[in-house]
Amino acid sequence: MSRKGPLGWSRTRPALTLSIAVGLAIAIVAAAFAMAVYNEHLSQQERIRQAEVQVRILAGSVAAPLAFDDRAATKEYVNAQSSNPDVEAVAAYDMQGRLAASFVRTGPGLPSRNTLGPPRNDGSRLVVTSPVTEGETMLGSVYLRTALESPARRAMRYAGFALLIVMAALLVAVLGVANAREVEAYRKLQAEIREREKAEEALRQSQKMEAMGQLTGGVAHDFNNLLMVASSGIDLLDRTTDPARRERLRQGVRQAIDRGASLTQQLLAFSRRTPLKPEVVDIGERLAGMHALLDRSLREDVTVEVKLPAGLWRIEVDASQLEVAVLNIAINARDAMPDGGTIIIEARNEPSGRPDGAGDLVRLAIRDTGVGVAPEMLSRVFEPFFTTKAVGKGTGLGLSQVYGFARASGGEAGVESKLGEGTTVWLRIPRSTKAATVEPAALPPRPSTSTGRHRILLVEDDDNVAQLVEEMLRELGYEVVRAGDALAALEVLRNDSAFDLVFSDMVMPGDVGGLDLARDISRLRPNLPVILTTGYSAAAAAATNEGRRVLIKPYRIEALAAEFDAALSGVARAS
Structure with a gap:
């Protein structure tokens, strides 16, 4: 069975195109030949009609001279026909059939007696006869012989037309061949492109796998170090009672956790998945404050x-991420200048030239006077975990x-x-x-006792996380009721409305997630505040786009207290 897929069709298409072109050229020639034959027939009919009209006019003119046997007048009318170069012979006959007057330019002589009849072809000549009458009286007849177009003249007349037709047919054929070759070339090009x-x-794919291997190795290395610090610190906390040493160990574990959170945020920033909080920033003021x-x-x-x-344009970015980006560049510049040097921070407006200002940019450049980067490494400086520093001197995530950050902000x-130059x-x-x-002006801090005994509905599917969050909330003075998923939380709210706030994870098992739960609560109880929490950046970005409160994991008890205080204060002000 033959395959008639796209490739098979493309292979037969050039031959098909050429066949169509040749067929079209033959059709043009055939149509032109048929048109020439038809036009020749029409031309002969028109010549016969003109000759009949001419001979009837002559018959009418010589009627009176023949009636009065005026041979001179008859001769004058007959000779008048000589002005037509196509007329070869003209004759007028009286009622007895005798020749009364004649004119012969060329060709055979005139018949002794005129025989009336329809127009007839005599070789290359046309013979037309007509009676001369006056009422019902037969006065005589006239004879007209005119030359038809000669074959040579006819051939010359059609030669130019035939040449144009042949040229047109050849042009179509050539275009068809060229198109066929073009199609074949296009097919080959498509095959090469594929x-x-x-x-x-x-x-x-190879580069992606290489990058994934490098990324995975770097993440594993850094997180293993952090886990080592945390695990060792917890083990040593159980083995010592010295308050000072326990505090140092506790601080070490806290730093490891904070570094892990920072590492996650940097990875998300590189993949453009970190939830940004854009605001309009005066870049001059922001940099001056750094x-x-x-x-x-x-x-x-x-x-x-x-x-x-002066006059730098404003930009819309996440201000904290802008500061982190500037700090990361400055730290890289510092490390590139082991003997000291200068870091120059510059900015300028780059107008697009369009009247509406679309495409206008602000360019921020941070230049150092350090050792520089080798040309073969320039293309890799933005890769995660790529670094030219010694082991332990950098994670390779700064740039x-x-x-x-630049890509997530719509820039580059x-x-x-x-x-040797920087x-x-x-x-x-x-x-x-x-x-x-x-x-906005900062609100004065509220004492921890101001929380009263607010009731909190905690929605968390992970038992370990839920246990620690419950302890944190109770430490802050809240009364906590836990639900294992969104559907259970909705059921609790239907049966018990005495809750002041809902604190829910976003990613949970089942068809209803934290964001869906927040939407349902907004419909059921519009005045009940909802705070969402997640470590998944895509979910956080979706919630932020809807204007929801989001607390990013991992968070400290101080951040938890501040977020709850802000949410409950907003409800108090609204009421």
Whole structure:
């Protein structure tokens, strides 16, 4: 059985196109020949009609001269026909059939007696006769012989037409051949493109697997170190009673946990999955406020120069992520200058030139005077866990966070470097025409006893997490009721309405998640505040887009207290 897939069709298409072109050319020639024959027939009919009209006019003209036997007048009318170059012979006959007057230009002589009849062809000549009458009286007859178009003349007349037709047919055939070749070339090109795409896909897959291996190895290395710190700290806490030592161990475990959370956020930033909180930022004011942070992060032999022109456009970004990006770049610059040097922070507006301002960008560049980066490594500086530092000196996630932040903000990031001269890392962020965000005045801290005995509905499917969160909430003075999933939480709310707040995980087993639960609660009890929590960035981004309160895991008891206090304070103000 033959296959008639797309490839088989493409192979037969050039031959089919050529056959169509040849067939079309033959059809044009045949149609032109048929048209020529038809036009020739019409031309002969028209010549006969014209000759009949001419001979009837002549018959009418010589009627009176023949009636009065005026041979001179008859001769004059007959000779008048000589003005037509196609007329070969003309004659007028009296009622007895005798020749009364004649004119012969060429060809055979005139018949001695005129025989009346329909027009007839005599070789290349047309003979037309007509009676001469006056009423019912027969006065005589006239004879007209005119030349038809000669074969040579007819051939010349149709030669040009035939040449045009043949040229048109040849043109169609040539175009058909060219199209067939073009189709064949296109087929080959498509085949080559498919082969190249397969090769590129294989290369991308290989690179992806290499990157995944590098990423997995880096994550495993860093998290194993953090788990080692936490595990060792917990073991030692059980083996010592010295308060000072226990505090040091507790701080070490806390730092390991905080580093793990930071590592997760940096990974999410690189993959553009971290939930951003964009706000309109005056980049000049934001960078000016980072002096103290940079001074604490850099060495004394590193000088920071900030060169920001007046009138910088505003941008809409996550302000905290912007600061982290600048800090990551500055720390990389510091490490690239072991003997000290200068870090220059510059920014400028980059207008697009469009009247509506679309495409306007703000370019932020951080330049150092360090050792630079080798050209073969420039393309890899934004890869996660890629670092040129010694083991233990860096995670390789600093610049990957910068790249993820820039892309998530709708912009781009790049790097330029020369060995021995330094490196410039730049970000280009779209301009914002919105007004700058005004931070609300901070509320005075509320004492822990102000929480009273608020009742909290905790929705958490993980028993270990639920147990610790319950302990944290009770430590803060709340009364806690737990539900294992969203459906159970809805059932609790239907049976017991005396809850002041719902605190729910977002990712839970079943068809109803935390965000769905929050939507249902908003419909059932619009005034009941809901706080969602998750470590899954996509879920957090979905909730943030709906304006929901989200507390990102892992969180500390201070952050939990602040979030609950803000939610309950908002309800109190609204009531």
